[in-house]
Amino acid sequence: MIYMDNAATTRMSERAFEAMRPFFMEQYANAAGTYSFANASKEAVETARKQVAKVIGAKANEIFFTCGGTESDNWALKGVAQAFAAKGKHIIISAIEHHAILHSVQALEKQGWEVTVLPVDEFGMVSVEALEKAIREDTVLVSIMAANNEIGTIQPIKEIGAVCRKYGVLFHTDAVQAYAHIPLDVNEMNIDLLSASGHKFHGPKGVGFLYVRKGVRLMPFMDGGAQEKKRRAGTTNVAGIVGMGAAAQEAAANMEAAMAKVREIRDHMIARIENEIPYCRLNGHRTERLPGNVNFCFRFIEGEGMLMLLDFNGICASSGSACTSGSLDPSHVLLAIGLPHEIAHGSLRLSLSEETTMEEADKVVDALKEIIPRLRSMSPLYEDFVKNQA
Ligand SMILES: *Cc1c(COP(=O)(O)O)cnc(C)c1O
Numbered sequence: 001m002i003y004m005d006n007a008a009t010t011r012m013s014e015r016a017f018e019a020m021r022p023f024f025m026e027q028y029a030n031a032a033g034t035y036s037f038a039n040a041s042k043e044a045v046e047t048a049r050k051q052v053a054k055v056i057g058a059k060a061n062e063i064f065f066t067c068g069g070t071e072s073d074n075w076a077l078k079g080v081a082q083a084f085a086a087k088g089k090h091i092i093i094s095a096i097e098h099h100a101i102l103h104s105v106q107a108l109e110k111q112g113w114e115v116t117v118l119p120v121d122e123f124g125m126v127s128v129e130a131l132e133k134a135i136r137e138d139t140v141l142v143s144i145m146a147a148n149n150e151i152g153t154i155q156p157i158k159e160i161g162a163v164c165r166k167y168g169v170l171f172h173t174d175a176v177q178a179y180a181h182i183p184l185d186v187n188e189m190n191i192d193l194l195s196a197s198g199h200k201f202h203g204p205k206g207v208g209f210l211y212v213r214k215g216v217r218l219m220p221f222m223d224g225g226a227q228e229k230k231r232r233a234g235t236t237n238v239a240g241i242v243g244m245g246a247a248a249q250e251a252a253a254n255m256e257a258a259m260a261k262v263r264e265i266r267d268h269m270i271a272r273i274e275n276e277i278p279y280c281r282l283n284g285h286r287t288e289r290l291p292g293n294v295n296f297c298f299r300f301i302e303g304e305g306m307l308m309l310l311d312f313n314g315i316c317a318s319s320g321s322a323c324t325s326g327s328l329d330p331s332h333v334l335l336a337i338g339l340p341h342e343i344a345h346g347s348l349r350l351s352l353s354e355e356t357t358m359e360e361a362d363k364v365v366d367a368l369k370e371i372i373p374r375l376r377s378m379s380p381l382y383e384d385f386v387k388n389q390a
Helices: 014-020 036-054 069-084 099-110 128-134 157-167 238-253 255-276 303-312 332-336 358-377 380-389
Strands: 063-066 090-094 114-118 139-143 170-174 193-197 208-212 280-282 293-298 347-351
Touching: 014 238, 036 063, 036 238, 063 069, 069 099, 069 139, 069 170, 069 193, 069 208, 090 099, 099 114, 114 128, 128 157, 139 157, 157 170, 238 255, 255 280, 255 293, 255 358, 303 347, 303 358
Parallel strands: 090 114, 090 139, 139 170, 170 193
Antiparallel strands: 063 208, 193 208, 280 293, 293 347
């Protein structure tokens, strides 16, 4: 099997997995316990808080654990909206946000919020000038993702943060794809809120966090007990948090080397596909791009057919994003970068990790060189195209 769907989820780090183990079987105390048996759980959670904070230059007391990226995104948007409704009811996002953001703002629109959706250019980039123009007197929050999950484009987060700061507007970034993969610093980049998720960087599934800059008001999203300084109720997921902390620490320590290694394999794949497979188009930005992201459209091809044949070859990949595949709608991200429907349907995302080898990369390109002509030979559109060429 060749796994190239690391943007959907990653294999757990061995070290992170081992770090979790005792918190299921021996140190299983509720971290809120008042007896000394709970101390190990409490201490482990606070260690993890420091570990995940350090990666983005945050303070431990600015980290609030959640059950993942989706909850963090929902909480940031709805929590800020509720706290600031008296100031204004306007939010700005980009057109290529994850559904956790898009659907959260749709829910807010039903409650009377106005939302400006900034377009992106053909590479998936938000314009900082357009953002500046979109900010109004009643704008409360800007939410723009650090890096896109489908096409890998990395946004000018520092410049966006500077504009938000200039106008006194809060800045949230969905950094689920970027955190522990590329350098981020919440102070240097003026980020007020940041979402991350453990399973996207070799930690466990079902655990994430929201960074909330000290002093930023935010309504709780979960009502219940007094966990997380009364801001996020629910029994603390000690093992999950410990695993995420260990994975964050490991990924941050290896970040420079991992970025260089993964980038080299990515660029090799991109070059081979562009040179060896006709009628393809690289989606996303060529340089401002996540190290592990390869995304192509192949003309005259349905993404589903391609994924099925790749699967027969033992290759895990995705078309559009994991969340949208299964639906027949083409990805909103590919439409936002200006691709027509019929081309957006033939997209393929290959997402690499530091475990991906050059040999695997070559095997996948070799498989595509065989699969794509085979699918095209069955396509009436391709037949017409060839006829018209002759
Ligand atoms: C995966 C992902 C999410 C959702 O995170 P979960 O932990 O799976 O809920 C949100 N945003 C982006 C950009 C993602 O890639």
